[in-house]
Amino acid sequence: MSRRPRLSPTVGTARNLIRAALDEAQVPEGSLLLVACSGGTDSLALAATAAYFARSGRYRVGAVVVDHGLQPDSAAVAENARQQLAKLDLDPVDVRRVEVATAGTGPEAAARTARYGALDAAVEQHAAAAVLLGHTLDDQAEQVLLGLSRGSGTRSLSGMPARRGAYLRPFLALRRTETEEICRFSGLDPWHDPTNADPALTRSRVRTQVLPYLEDALGPGIAESLYRTSRILAQDAAYLEELAAAEYSRLRAPAPATGEGGHDAGALLLSEDGLRALPPALRQRVLALAVVELGGVQPGFERLLAAENLLRRAGSAGPVQLGGNVSAYRQVRGARVPQGDPSYGSLVLRKNL
Structure with a gap:
């Protein structure tokens, strides 16, 4: 056998x-x-x-x-x-x-x-x-x-x-x-x-x-x-991404109302104060989540640093190109999002069509 x-x-x-x-x-x-x-x-x-x-x-x-x-x-x-x-x-x-x-x-x-x-x-x-x-x-x-x-x-x-x-x-x-x-x-x-x-x-x-x-x-x-x-x-990445997702949900706001009374689907807002309060590892991930939600691509480190510079409220208010035709800019006091209301105190992220 x-x-x-x-x-x-x-x-x-x-x-x-x-x-x-x-x-x-x-x-x-x-x-x-x-x-x-x-x-x-x-x-x-x-x-x-x-x-x-x-x-x-x-x-x-x-x-x-x-x-x-x-x-x-x-x-x-x-x-x-x-x-x-x-x-x-x-x-x-x-x-x-x-x-x-x-x-x-x-x-x-x-x-x-x-x-x-x-x-x-x-x-x-x-x-x-x-x-x-x-x-x-x-x-x-x-x-x-x-x-x-x-x-x-x-x-x-x-x-x-x-x-x-x-x-x-x-x-x-x-x-x-x-x-x-x-x-x-x-x-x-x-x-x-x-x-x-x-x-x-x-x-x-x-x-x-x-x-x-x-x-x-x-x-x-x-x-x-x-x-x-x-x-x-x-x-480590999984844990940081979980924390960033929770912060993004907390800080994200819909874009201001358009002339038709709805919301601008091509843009969203992130609270400047809220972003400043986050450690860099979470802040950059939150910004990246916004870019991806708008249909952009994962931004590189240098682009994220450029977006963070907007939070210092010194120098240019943007826009900063983040990837995949998504840009970020800081609203100056009294200014309006195109076809929308003033949103001072927020970063505006917009998909450029």
């Missing part, structure tokens, strides 16, 4: 990570999980591990392969991934071809937008309860370093969230070498994306040059330290 192969400890750890992520997200048993799979090492390891939960009957497990069409052999890569996923008995296995925009954003951002559009569509079509993403501890370390290089804030330095809506990243505590081990144990043949070693891409340079250099110069454990930093900052 043949003996079953001994379970790899790494496979056992990976299963526990998925189980913990599903329990934390309160994903109902019996529901459908979709694994986002590129055919690469990390996502194939995730699919192989998730297949265990289908065999155990706890969940139904399928997969989505997104073909970005950015490389000549992308269709063949997607088909190879589909075949390996089918051998894992995942069902359904969707291959979705997307069009990646070539203008307006960088190639990585455009591919990400197209990919999540395809995944969102798959969730809706199959009524999936969750999508599992294969990002690892190494990916998180790279993300933190990229944030540091851009001079980013707490939220950016906290890296990729373990959970955002239906999207779960159960492997953030797992090293890339461990996903390679899972693929070997499962008899899988992952695709190796050539762009991961392309020095023209910043993330590739971080992966192949910067992190290895830091390991050599500072000793082993750099990736783990960056991951630990991301977890600490994620907690």
Whole structure:
């Protein structure tokens, strides 16, 4: 009688990570999980591990392969991934071809937008309860370093969230070498994306040059330290954002009445005194919340400092451009918001159409 192969400890750890992520997200048993799979090492390891939960009957497990069409052999890569996923008995296995925009954003951002559009569509079509993403501890370390290089804030330095809506990243505590081990144990043949070693891409340079250099110069454990930093900052960012949301709700006021007796949907007010009373970490977040509510984009640190200068009531009353065509200005005494009433004592934030 043949003996079953001994379970790899790494496979056992990976299963526990998925189980913990599903329990934390309160994903109902019996529901459908979709694994986002590129055919690469990390996502194939995730699919192989998730297949265990289908065999155990706890969940139904399928997969989505997104073909970005950015490389000549992308269709063949997607088909190879589909075949390996089918051998894992995942069902359904969707291959979705997307069009990646070539203008307006960088190639990585455009591919990400197209990919999540395809995944969102798959969730809706199959009524999936969750999508599992294969990002690892190494990916998180790279993300933190990229944030540091851009001079980013707490939220950016906290890296990729373990959970955002239906999207779960159960492997953030797992090293890339461990996903390679899972693929070997499962008899899988992952695709190796050539762009991961392309020095023209910043993330590739971080992966192949910067992190290895830091390991050599500072000793082993750099990736783990960056991951630990991301977890600490994620907690801090979540707490600060909760406080900022409460302050924003308290300080926000609708724009003054328009000539028709309604409110100006393209503007809102924030109490100057209320903003001054807040510590900078909360004040800047409150200003950013107003910008986003008006349809703008997250303003940079320098833009937020410029908006804070308006509160000193010295020099220009604005406007200060904050991002996404949203501007802020201080009302001078007796002045009126366009088509509205005086609002002295408030910052006015307006979407410029």
